[in-house]
Amino acid sequence: MRIKEHPILDFKETKKLHFMYNGKQVYGFEGDTIASALHALGIKTLRHSIELKRPRGFYCAIGNCASCNMIVDGTPNVRTCITPLKEGMQVETQKDKGVYNETR
Amino acid sequence: MKHVDLLIIGGGPSGLAAAKMAAESGVSSLIIERDTKVGGQLVKQTHMFFGSEKQYAKTRGINIAEILINDCKEHDDKISYMTETTVVGLYPDYVVTVMDRNHKYSKIKANTILVATGASEKVLAFENNDLPGIYGAGAVQTLMNVHGVLPGQDVVMVGSGNIGLIVSYQLMQAGVNVKRVIEAASVIGGYKVHASKLKRLGVEITTNMTVKSAQGNGALESIVVQKLDDDWQFIPGTEEEISVDALCISVGLSPLSNLLSMVGCEMKYVSALGGNVPVIDHSHETTVPNIFVAGDVCGVEEASSAIVEGYYVGLIIGNRLGKTHPHYERLIQDFTQQLDNLRSGPFGEKTRSGLAQLRGEQHA
Secondary structure: OEOOOOOOOOOOOOOEEEEEEOOEEEEEEOOOEHHHHHHHOOOOOOEEOOOOOOEEOOOOOOOOOOOOEEEEOOEEEEEOOOOEOOOOOEEEOEOOOOOOOOOO | OEEEEEEEEOOOHHHHHHHHHHHHHOOOEEEEOOOOOOOHHHHHOOOEOOOOHHHOOOOEHHHHHHHHHHHHHOOOOOEEEEOOOEEEEEOOOOEEEEEOOOOOEEEEEEEEEEEOOOEEEOOOOOEOOOOOOEEEHHHHHHHHHOOOEOOOOEEEEEOOOHHHHHHHHHHHHOOOEEEEEEOOOOOOOOOHHHHHHHHHOOOOEEOOEEEEEEEOOOOOOEEEEEEEOOOOOEOOOOOEEEEOOEEEEOOOEEEOOHHHHHHOOOEEEEHHHOEEEEOOOOOOEOOOOOEEEOHHHHOOOOHHHHHHHHHHHHHHHHHHOOOOOOOHHHHHHHHHHHHHHHOOOHHHHHHHHHHHHHOOOOOO
């Protein structure tokens, strides 16, 4: 959910950005990180833990803890809490350690 | 390989302050920042700061960030930036390896390095503490105040230090229902003024209480809290279930000092400073020559002291590189005095004892 009114801050509506989340088209706004756009859509699970496959969301939001890592445009382990959302991004839930894709 | 006079790791308050003073001394610097923009954690702090006017008291954190950023803009010829870039390695031959926004790696060599990486939020151990919906309080502050996204509808805050109290108030400002603030200790940790603001809004602050477990199917739905005795042991039969869709953990910060360990700086575990911190001398130089530190990475404090430490170290580094600020002596004295003032009084006691321990001194 997005903040509509705030006593101190002014959240101006910015450009809508469409992106793909697990194959489904969704949208966020310019200025969003991938994680904030997903959270605004009610999507809290960003990855699964490596061993026990437990759902994980973001924790630190400063690019430190790796809890928000997702596969973005084919690249795994992208820290979605500090990665700006861009039009046309392909974002997928990461369920393992991530595989290095040599062709990229 | 790119070669710079001064490489600053972290574009938060201390990094920006140091860049400004170094520039005024005549030294060029490169700031590496992993976030999309510089300003550090000030960019989400909507509250007004305390302290004296020299540290921008009565100014909101977001506006202090603007002041620091604009100050640096006045030295555009001397200060450059690499944002969305993460330092991944710091080596004894003064080579820093970085990964940029396109996930490309490169090396930079520096004559002097300032590590101003700040701190990260601690986690708390309890059953199901990894459920989505359980966040660091600062992380929620970022989500809310930078991105305008609410963490949930009903929140409990764990920890009543200043961050816990301030973020709780800001959650209420954003329209979130803060059901309770719980504190494991027997007293509220933060300033009374912040606690009173919350109480006036009807938010209950319960001391001697912590979170025992979290429940939820895929995401957080409820927590169980329980009373603690004065020895921090659970009191049987006092469990209470609270339904929440977000839980904020505000149980302190740890210095982000990994790079300093990596390069071989002598480190010391000082609980009062937040964890593993580098051993430094009065000029904030680590045991590895020409590697300096400022801000939370060398002891968790407030942003005000991070700024002053940044100014102080910026001057020292300028001097080290043979470019002495025209008002060097006066400014060094001024900033030393400011830091002493910030650390005076009962709330500075923890920092004073931590610094004494770090220096191996007896603390009165």
